[in-house]
Amino acid sequence: MKLVGRRKALKNTISYFGLSLISPTLVSGVLSGCKIDNTRKWIPKNIPKSNLNYIIEWIDIIIPETDTPSASKALVHRFIDEMIESFLSKNEIDIIDSGIDYLKSKSFLKRINKEKIEFVSKMGRDKQWNPFFSLMKNMTVLGYFNSEVGATMAANYDKIPGKYEGCIPVNKYSGKVWAT
Numbered sequence: 001m002k003l004v005g006r007r008k009a010l011k012n013t014i015s016y017f018g019l020s021l022i023s024p025t026l027v028s029g030v031l032s033g034c035k036i037d038n039t040r041k042w043i044p045k046n047i048p049k050s051n052l053n054y055i056i057e058w059i060d061i062i063i064p065e066t067d068t069p070s071a072s073k074a075l076v077h078r079f080i081d082e083m084i085e086s087f088l089s090k091n092e093i094d095i096i097d098s099g100i101d102y103l104k105s106k107s108f109l110k111r112i113n114k115e116k117i118e119f120v121s122k123m124g125r126d127k128q129w130n131p132f133f134s135l136m137k138n139m140t141v142l143g144y145f146n147s148e149v150g151a152t153m154a155a156n157y158d159k160i161p162g163k164y165e166g167c168i169p170v171n172k173y174s175g176k177v178w179a180t
Helices: 006-016 024-031 049-062 076-086 090-105 113-125 130-145 148-154
Strands: none
Touching: 049 076, 049 090, 049 113, 049 130, 076 130, 090 130, 113 130, 130 148
16 A cells, blocks of 8 residues: 655645645645744734735634634734745735725725624725735634644544544534544
């Protein structure tokens, strides 16, 4: 029997679940073990402090707090900072910068939550802002489900898996996807 390496197994899994829509840059960030600083003394390396609240508000629209913590509580903004530093291309960084400038020009932070949700939805449908929306949404989801919070609270998690059950209805175990 031929063993498959971790990298190849993850790539196969990503392809299998149709996640190939996620940028190869983002996949390489996860495959190389993008690590975030979870200390209280964290200072963003690549996100200007004036932009940090825009990113935090934006990612919390994508994954708000419900019965599980929000994206910002899972430290996704720190994941995005690491992605900018190590994995995103100049073009992708420019997309993020122009998107943040657009949010600033539209007083995004001063809006009420319902208006923010509508605003983010419109950005996803707008051809000009869809690249920003897609990149930020993909990084948010990827960062969230690769965080401890996302893997253990938003998805089913079993540290020591039991018997293999290959074909079961998804709602048999609470209807969530499995992190492990």
